[in-house]
Amino acid sequence: MKKMLLLYVVVIGTLMAYLYMVYFREDNGGLSENAGLHGKTDERYVMVNFLTGIDYWKNSLKGFEDAAEALGVSVEYRGSTQYDVQEEVMVLEQVIARSPSGIAVSAINSEALNAAINKAVEAGIPVVMFDSDAPDSDAYSFLGTNNYNAGVTAAREMAELTGGQGEVGIISLPNQLNHQERTRGFSDTLAKEFPKLRLVGIEDGKGDQLVTEQKSLELMERYPGLTGIFVTEANGGVGAGNAVLQAEKIDKVHIISFDTDKGTLDMVKSGTISATLAQGTWNMGYWSLMHLFHLHNELAEPMPDWRSSDVPPLPTYVDTGITVVTESNVDQFYAK
Amino acid sequence: MKKMLLLYVVVIGTLMAYLYMVYFREDNGGLSENAGLHGKTDERYVMVNFLTGIDYWKNSLKGFEDAAEALGVSVEYRGSTQYDVQEEVMVLEQVIARSPSGIAVSAINSEALNAAINKAVEAGIPVVMFDSDAPDSDAYSFLGTNNYNAGVTAAREMAELTGGQGEVGIISLPNQLNHQERTRGFSDTLAKEFPKLRLVGIEDGKGDQLVTEQKSLELMERYPGLTGIFVTEANGGVGAGNAVLQAEKIDKVHIISFDTDKGTLDMVKSGTISATLAQGTWNMGYWSLMHLFHLHNELAEPMPDWRSSDVPPLPTYVDTGITVVTESNVDQFYAK
Incomplete structure (x- = not known):
């Protein structure tokens, strides 16, 4: 009987020690969760472009995905399969209709997408441009080559x-x-x-x-x-x-x-x-998602309600740079 | 005796259920910790400029601090109190000697800081420029007004x-x-x-x-x-x-x-x-810290060992934008 009691005490003691540890670790976990940038699971960002099949986009999509993974949000990749202005407009309209958390657009044409882009912005959906700009649209920034x-x-x-x-x-x-x-x-x-x-x-x-x-x-x-x-x-x-x-x-x-x-x-x-x-294509995708994430979560320039303000909430232009590829560094540039 | 055994089984069962829950939660917690951008507690980033007392810097410092808070890292603010080239060089040298995680520099003069900046980069300390560039230095990017x-x-x-x-x-x-x-x-x-x-x-x-x-x-x-x-x-x-x-x-x-x-x-x-x-001064500070954080933690463009590569790991230039302030929006611009 005494032995049983002792065992009982040991088991209860272990349980309490465990509870304490769990509490302690949860506290730490909580702190580190506040002190980090990460999205909610329902955040969904979409990249929209044209000629979706070509190799050129692979790196920017990879950058977009890498940023999404780092932030714990999800991404989608849409666009026109052909070099077709109307098709890209249509795809963009469909994307807007599903109210994503943000859209990164590469414009097939510097004018044709303006109406759709402005419609998204008016509906409160953040839009940034990458690779090919639509300079007269209401998109919040452009990320691409100078x-x-x-x-x-x-x-x-x-x-x-x-x-x-x-x-x-x-x-x-x-x-x-x-x-x-x-x-x-x-x-x-x-x-x-x-x-x-x-x-x-x-x-x-x-x-x-x-x-x-x-x-x-x-x-x-x-x-x-x-x-x-x-x-x-x-x-x-x-x-x-x-x-x-x-x-x-x-x-x-x-x-x-x-x-x-x-x-x-x-x-x-x-x-x-x-x-x-x-071109710095990985950076185009990566920093496009960063920009959209900051807009969606209202982490951008702390102006009261940037959606109705004329102050640019983000850097207006990000020059993703150029690298000269010669015989001496060409091996770094083959797709991995 | 039978009663004791039953109690014993219940206690052991509870403990095992708890262990399972803890394991399960740790798994989730682990995921959400991986899926966020946050620094380690020993990460320390320094902003270095000149005429440290003037109002002009307040917003960029605020941006730098806001980014640090979001990422859970610490920042420091150093610089020359006077409009004095040698003083800023000296301060920068002192900062480098203490091996911070990264340095954001605003150059009093487009040439004078080059040697010190290059020394930091050679020592593996990431450097970005904000507001005033040193275009011929080895700094990784410039964030400021066009x-x-x-x-x-x-x-x-x-x-x-x-x-x-x-x-x-x-x-x-x-x-x-x-x-x-x-x-x-x-x-x-x-x-x-x-x-x-x-x-x-x-x-x-x-x-x-x-x-x-x-x-x-x-x-x-x-x-x-x-x-x-x-x-x-x-x-x-x-x-x-x-x-x-x-x-x-x-x-x-x-x-x-x-x-x-x-x-x-x-x-x-x-x-x-x-x-x-x-000028977009808050954005200069905020995105400077983001750039440094990405360099320090090797989250920038995924090239093997960017420190020894000639591929720019980050966007080379971030245009932080300009806003026209008139009677109609002036109230937004008074310091808060």
Whole structure:
């Protein structure tokens, strides 16, 4: 009987010790829960873009997902499968109708989505833009590449490759704002900093590999002293590379391309393309979600009711940067 | 004896149920702890600037503190009390010697702090710049106003105030980069968008209220058709306001000033100053700490070992925006 009582006391004692520990740990847990940024389980953020299937978006989606994981919220990925303005508008309208916690939009066109974006903002749904802006919309911020600066970087790299001498051409998409800016940054910088590196032609590569190859061949024929070609968009790089291979001018004509498609990276690795410019796509996605999270949870600039204020609650523009990819660092840029 | 055994079974059963619950809750707790951004208690971030006593810094410090509170880390505020380059360098060196988790620096001078900043980065201490950049240093990002764009905004506001007609002057600090950019944004925009609003003079107000008052009086005398003055720095606004009061030209000459000192806000409220430009200072501090936290905890762009990589781990530039403050929204800008 005495033994039983002793056992009984030990068991009760253990239980009480456990209760104390649980209480103690809960207290700590509570503190650390308050002192952290994390969302509620019903927070749902949506990324909306166009040409959803292309490789280019993978990194920004990864950034969006990484931020969501860090904050304990969920994300969704929607967009138009085609390069179709109306389809993206429709998808965005459907997303808005389901009242998500926030939407990050990459605009297929700088104007066409404004009405839908403004409708979301009016309904109290935070919207930020990434990669391609809609500058006249009511979206709270834009996160993407400063394309003018990317052109400046390309020009300085070209000067280094060519010794700042000779004639260079640009192959671009002259009707798209991003590409106009890249072209302008490049040509302004040549004029200001490298007067001996003359810009002899700006061609329309139509965002197409074969057209860019043809235009590159024409440029090399017309200007036998050509020392460089700057291709402002992703599909053309390999085309320009093929042209230079075909003309057997690898050592004479330096190509600078844009983005990090596998074909482009392969040509950087083999030395056919001298350099390509990588955009900070992971950062676009990651910080887009951070911005939306801060808006949704009213952690942004502490103005009373930022929704009805004209004070920008967030940084208005985040420049996600550019990296020059050459043979020496190309291995870091292959998709993992 | 049987009764005791029953009691014993009940107690053991309760204990096991408890153990199960604790395990279950720990599992949940573990998840929610993983799913949040929060620092360790020993994380300590330092903000370093100059003229530490002035009101201008209050909002960026508040942003820095708000982010630290959200993340559960601690902050410190250091800097030179005087407008003294050597003092800020010395303070920064002292801060580095104590190996903080990260440092946000506002540079008194775009060059003088480079060596100290680079030393910190080499030692593995993350550094970001806010408000005033050191563009040639190894700091990972810059968070501040786009001063050229602020000048553009001022020009458009001036055109609205004056009906886009007449003669305007600028009072600036012609030797400082920030003020050169504001001036350039203003004058470029007049030339491009408002050819009937002519820029007649750019004066040096020396960052001083009385000098700016004198220069404003001179401008109004020399150009009787003057319709506006853009003052690019904080101290001059009240000086220009006093000049216009003295000359009894309140209805003729519109003043646009910079920043939100109490004196400036009072003159906006009374209608002497037509508008002033508020910088996104809270956002500078808040997002500086976010950047440092991401660097210290290696949450930034997932490149293997970003410290030795040439890929920018963070967005390289964050434009914290500008708000036009007029009579209608001035009340939001008084310090709380």
